[in-house]
Structures are given as C-alpha cells and as structure tokens.
Amino acid sequence: MVNCLMDKAKITVFFAGPENDSDKALLSKNFLGMNVEFALSDTGLTFRDYKEKFSIFIKGKFFDFALIEYIELSIVLEYLPATTVTILDTHDIVFDRIKSFKKFNLGYDGIMLTQKEELHIYQCYDYIILIQKSDFENISKKMDAGRLLLAPHPAVLKKKRIRKKAHHIGYVASPYQPNIDALNWFINNVWDEIWRKHSFTLNIYGNIKHSFLLSSEMRNKNIIFHGFVDDLEKLYDSLDIIINPVRCGAGLKIKNVEALSHGIPLITTSHGASGIEDGASKAFLIGDTPNEYMFAFNMLAENYDFRKRLSENAFEYAQFNFSEEKCYADIFKIMN
Numbered sequence: 001m002v003n004c005l006m007d008k009a010k011i012t013v014f015f016a017g018p019e020n021d022s023d024k025a026l027l028s029k030n031f032l033g034m035n036v037e038f039a040l041s042d043t044g045l046t047f048r049d050y051k052e053k054f055s056i057f058i059k060g061k062f063f064d065f066a067l068i069e070y071i072e073l074s075i076v077l078e079y080l081p082a083t084t085v086t087i088l089d090t091h092d093i094v095f096d097r098i099k100s101f102k103k104f105n106l107g108y109d110g111i112m113l114t115q116k117e118e119l120h121i122y123q124c125y126d127y128i129i130l131i132q133k134s135d136f137e138n139i140s141k142k143m144d145a146g147r148l149l150l151a152p153h154p155a156v157l158k159k160k161r162i163r164k165k166a167h168h169i170g171y172v173a174s175p176y177q178p179n180i181d182a183l184n185w186f187i188n189n190v191w192d193e194i195w196r197k198h199s200f201t202l203n204i205y206g207n208i209k210h211s212f213l214l215s216s217e218m219r220n221k222n223i224i225f226h227g228f229v230d231d232l233e234k235l236y237d238s239l240d241i242i243i244n245p246v247r248c249g250a251g252l253k254i255k256n257v258e259a260l261s262h263g264i265p266l267i268t269t270s271h272g273a274s275g276i277e278d279g280a281s282k283a284f285l286i287g288d289t290p291n292e293y294m295f296a297f298n299m300l301a302e303n304y305d306f307r308k309r310l311s312e313n314a315f316e317y318a319q320f321n322f323s324e325e326k327c328y329a330d331i332f333k334i335m336n
Contacts, residue, residue: 001067001089001331004154004324006034008335009064014057015039016050016073047075055079065335072111074121085334087149089129092251093138094118100248106177119143127334132252132275149330152275153254155261155322160236162263162311166301169200170239172232172258173208178249180211186245187223189290195222198301203239205229236262240307241300244268245293252276257322260284263315265307267296276321283317284310 005011012035019038027036039045039053054076066080067087071094080086095115101108113121119142122128129149130136136150171186173179183204194200201222209225212218218225229235242259244266252275259266260276266284273280280286285300287293300307320326 001151001328002031002034004328005331006031008332011035012037012063014054016045047072051075051079068125071113071118071121074124077124085127086125087127087129087331088122088125089151090135091131092249093135094250096135097250100250101177104178104181104248106181106248108177129331134275135251149334151331152252152322152327153257154324154327155257155318157261157315157319157323158233158236159263159315160239160311162265162304162308163240164304166198166240166307167201168203168238168240169194170203170205170235170242170264171208171244172205172235172242172255174206175208175211176249178246179208181248182244182246183208183212185247186243186293187218190245190293191221191223193290193294194297198297200241200297200301205235232258236264239264241265241267241297244272245287246272256284257318260314261318261322263311263318265300265310266314267293267300276317279314279317279321283314 002011002013014037016039027034037057039050045053050073058076058079062081063084065085065087066076067089068074068076069089070091071088074088077086094111094113095118097110098108098112119139122139122143125147127147127149128139128143129151130139131152133150136148140148171183173183187202191202195202199222201224204223204225205227207228209227212225214225236258242255242264244253244255244259246253246269248271253268253272256266256268256272256276260279260283267287268284269288270286273284273286276283285296287296300310
C-alpha cells in the first residue's frame with residue numbers, strides 16, 4: 001500500500017515499534033523519499049506511551065489523510081485535526097475473528113469488542129477499508145456504504161513454471177493460532193496417506209516452526225520445517241502445490257492470494273476461500289475433509305495437464321482480481 005501511495009502523495013509513516021539498523025537499511029533501499037518516524041528506540045511501548053509519543057509527533061503538523069492500520073490504533077484519532085480525512089484499514093472484522101476463535105476453542109489474546117462497539121469505532125472515521133467482498137457486504141448493511149472502501153491485498157504477479165512431476169508441497173505461515181490449528185489438522189488427518197502414496201515432501205516456511213516439536217517421526221514422514229526465509233520468490237520457485245487448510249479466523253487469506261499470483265496450484269478450505277469464492281474449482285481446489293483433501297491431491301499429482309490448467313486459471317484470476325490498480329481503486333478515488 002505504501003509503495004502505491006508513494007506515487008500519489010508524500011508519505012510519512014509513524015511506526016509503533018522500535019528502530020534498528022536492518023530496518024533503516026531496508027527503508028533507504030526500497031522506500032527512498034518516504035519519511036518514517038519511529039515511536040521509540042527500544043521495546044516496551046504501552047498504548048498510553050504510544051498516545052503520548054503520537055501527540056508529540058503530530059503537534060503543529062498537517063496531513064490531508066491519516067491512514068490508521070488496525071482498529072487498536074484508533075487511540076490516535078483524538079489528536080488528529082478535524083480537517084484531516086481519517087481512514088481505518090481494518091484487515092479483518094474483530095467481532096468475526098473472536099467468534100471464529102471461540103468456535104474452535106482457540107486461545108484469543110487480541111482486542112475484545114462487541115459488534116456494537118466495533119461499529120461505533122467505525123463511525124468515528126471518514127472512511128473504512130475492508131479487505132474482502134463478504135466483509136464489505138456485511139458492514140454495508142449496518143452503516144453508510146459510501147464510507148466503505150473495498151481494498152483487497154494486491155498481488156505480486158509472477159507466474160512460476162509448472163514441473164511435469166510434482167514433488168514439493170508448501171505451507172507458508174506465522175505462529176498465528178488459526179495457522180497452528182490448520183497445520184495440526186493437516187498433519188494429523190491428511191498427510192500420512194498423501195506421503196505414503198505420492199512420496200511428496202511437506203515444506204513448511206515461516207516462524208510457525210517454533211510452535212511445533214520437531215521430531216524424527218516428522219522427518220521420516222518427509223516433513224521439513226524451514227523457518228523464516230528472506231527470499232519468497234525462491235521459495236515459490238521450489239513448490240509444486242500450496243496448501244492452506246485453515247478452518248477459522250477472519251479476513252482475506254493473504255497466503256492464498258500469493259499462491260494464486262504465482263500460478264501455483266492451491267488447495268484450501270471453504271473458510272480459506274472467503275472473499276475469493278468465485279474462484280473455487282476453477283482457480284483453486286477446496287477440501288474441507290481428509291477425503292476431499294486427498295481427492296484434490298490425487299487429481300493434481302496424477303494429472304499434469306489438470307495441474308497446468310489450474311495454474312493458468314489461478315494466475316488469470318489473480319491478474320483480474322488482485323492488481324494494484326484494481327485493489328486500490330477506491331482509495332485512489334477519494335484521494336484524487
């Protein structure tokens with residue numbers, strides 16, 4: 001989003017976290033000309049501290065727009081001049097997230113809001129960004145739709161080569177509770193039959209690695225935890241099929257968007273397909289049960305032509321739905 005907005009306006013980012021040398025190097029390399037204000041130089045910032053830091057930062061400054069990332073940081077609204085157009089980037093609906101966590105008995109430590117409280121905070125903004133169509137349609141029934149902006153996550157469109165023989169399955173995830181639940185479900189209910197039949201390797205990337213006890217049994221079943229990697233393009237080059245067996249949570253599933261934008265065959269769930277339902281069976285496959293997942297794997301493993309066709313459909317779907325111009329059209333419109 002910052003990359004796109006830099007072409008339209010002068011950007012200042014007030015960052016809630018600490019400053020370090022690697023971040024500064026990355027910013028100077030990739031975001032030249034953008035001003036970044038770090039809230040502090042070490043860890044341990046409370047919401048009260050953050051409000052104080054922001055009040056000092058904003059004093060005497062004027063901005064046409066203030067884009068607030070996540071509803072938690074609505075605490076800064078009181079310090080913004082009335083002439084500043086305020087925009088909340090929700091990422092997901094908090095009330096839906098809480099309800100989903102509760103359904104699957106997952107520990108939840110995020111902000112607690114009732115639906116009424118969440119909508120009340122929305123009303124404090126000029127505009128609300130929603131990341132997927134179903135969220136947009138839901139909220140538009142409860143408040144003025146003219147203040148809602150639909151802005152999905154744009155994709156880096158880089159089509160990958162589809163190999164004749166599939167060997168490597170991939171899952172890219174953070175240690176977020178729904179990701180841990182998804183991987184546990186997949187390993188315990190699906191993987192044994194898949195690796196015995198097809199000799200696939202399950203490659204797991206990201207810091208989710210630290211949430212699992214790495215055992216010789218997992219290694220014997222062709223499960224490899226790679227941990228965090230810097231080069232996502234190299235990662236996607238190595239994969240033949242991507243899974244996202246997520247069962248709960250909220251919002252658009254970014255790992256699905258990334259798989260589609262690289263043209264890699266994807267198997268997700270009905271929940272994972274939220275916001276991209278119209279691509280099911282054409283751009284990606286859905287498996288909600290072990291048998292459905294196994295059926296999808298068999299189709300992809302045993303039929304190169306089908307796998308190639310699904311890959312082409314996935315990339316076309318991403319091109320049509322997740323270009324930067326399309327995803328941010330609503331935001332650019334109000335800024336113009």
